[in-house]
Amino acid sequence: MLLVLAIGGLGPDGFGAGISAALAAAGLALLAGFALRQRRAAAPLLEPSMFRSRALSGGNLLQALFVGAMFGFQYLVTLYLQEVLGLDSLETGLAYLAASAVIGATSLGLAGPLIVRLGERRVLLAGLGAGILAFGWLARVPDAGAFAVDALPAMLVLGVSAGLVLPAATALAMTGASDADSGVRSGVTGTAQQIGGALGLAAMAALAAAATGDEGAAGAARRAALTDGYRLGFVAGAVLVALAAAVALTLPRDRRPDGQL
DSSP: OHHHHHHHTTSTTSOOHHHHHHHHHHHHHHHHHHHHHHHHOSSOSSOGGGGGOHHHHHHHHHHHHHHHHHHHHHHHHHHIIIIISOOOHHHHHHHTHHHHHHHHHIIIIIIHHHHHHHOHHHHHHHHHHHHHHHHHHHTTOOTTOOIIIIIHHHHHHHHHHHHHHHHHHHHHHTTTOOTTTHHHHHHHHHHHHHHHHHHHHHHHHHHHHHHHHHHHHTTOOHHHHHHHHHHHHHHHHHHHHHHHHHHHHTSOOOOOTTSOO
């Protein structure tokens, strides 16, 4: 929470750099204290040796980065649809239906067979590549755009991306789980998603707000100023997904059922 406040405080209406730095330092100190306590505890809540697994650590770091980008996407796209394209609340909600359907169809009908056939790493890279392309599309949205051309294609592609990445990353993080630690691993995965989502949203929103504030101060039209901010936020989302792809590249190569890499 302190880290989220620190990032959000960097915006034009935030606390300022000094207080944000203090909040960040306090948050990092608390995390370090928790890690130290877990190393010394006789019965730790989180067994430190568990994080030596590249599948667990890599899968959760990857999820934190990706979910952070997706939380920011939902926030910024909603603002773009309403503040720039002029959609009302009902129209904005309906605009998400197609993307939601794609996420469900991909995760339930496509991700599982692909993971079995190709392995988690290949599915992750495919899904993350699609995510980078979608954020790249959003990073060029115009201030006089059309939903069907400028937002919908990226939303559908991100639906495919999320439908592939999240099941594959979860399966990867649970690799090797035993009856004794499966609950803890599942909890770590959920926590990674929530922390990553909060930090990613805070970072993307702060960047968008800062860019919008700069343009507004220079006298730019409101829609153009808002769009400039949203574009910068989408660029940040692309960076987060690219970092997730870099993590995926460090994971061990999958072996197909025939034993080939």
